[in-house]
Amino acid sequence: MDKPEVRTRFMQNMGQFLPLVSLSPLFMTLLENHTCAHNLIRTLQGITDITAKKVFIFTEFNRDRNACNELVDFLRRSDQPDAARELELYNQSTAPLVYSQDVRLTVKKAHTFRSGNTRWFVMDGAPRGQVLLFLQEPDLQNEADRFDDLFQKLYFSVNIYRNSSCDQIVDTLKTASEGEFKKDALIVMFIGHGRDQMVQGNGPSDEIHIKKLVDLFSENKCHDTLKPKPKIFVFNCCRFYTGVNPQEPVVDREWMDGTTRTFICYACADGTDSFYTGNGYTLYGQALSHCIAEYAHDLNLTQIFHKTCDEMNREIIQQRPELIMKNVDRDLYFNPGLYKDK
Structure with a gap:
């Protein structure tokens, strides 16, 4: 319901x-x-x-x-x-969302504060958290601008990095990981190209494995103030295999044991493609952004992801997003419109 x-x-x-x-x-x-x-x-x-x-x-x-x-x-x-x-x-299926092409979406405000204690992550600050958004495909500027506006409406500070090299991406993430973190949550979003469990930097020959990026935030590498905070990674890129490089293992417990309170959202299933709509947005970006705007007032992050999957299942092209959680011990609510003075 x-x-x-x-x-x-x-x-x-x-x-x-x-x-x-x-x-x-x-x-x-x-x-x-x-x-x-x-x-x-x-x-x-x-x-x-x-x-x-x-x-x-x-x-x-x-x-x-x-x-x-x-x-x-x-x-x-x-x-x-x-x-x-x-x-x-009372529990009948809901109609599909009507997608807008506008950059700015209206975010519904929450009426119930779900933050703190053993059930929920603390999500009550203003600013609420930090977003590091890497835009590697210029044609998706609208999508980056939409998430910029959307996360600001959720009280996140947003930094957008365009056409970064892999070295620059690593340097930016290391700085975020190793520095004192006073906010409630960290979001790292990558919008661009990928293959063979890697993301592409500023050219086809500039690539880095996804696991190396996530591992920068493992328990033995990130600052003590960031360890208990939720860390959300969104990889909106292809995940097909070319066979050119040895296949790198997917994010799994084998190498993720040192990473806690981490959500990893993939735009598509392992070994498949992520698709672009041709109007400045990806299929995944359209669905995810609208679901955040529509449901963040009442649903937690995992439920929003499931709603995104439901929306994408209505598409002709099946992309099948995936969510991996490691040592996540409570729910994360964005609580739009509600905050506490700190």
């Missing part, structure tokens, strides 16, 4: 829905296997009032369609068909 207006209607009608629900032993046992149980079950166990338990379950365990579908299934399996049918009516 991730469409804001539908969720609002459900909350308004919750008084009619909750009496249909019984927190039977079978239902509560099934709930322990829910996708959200790892983060929420301990909080739920601390609530003693039955009505309060129901409110918590049906507000916190149903923030996206898949999670809500699990609740529908648990209600059916615990012999509560009326409640299951009612909840399912």
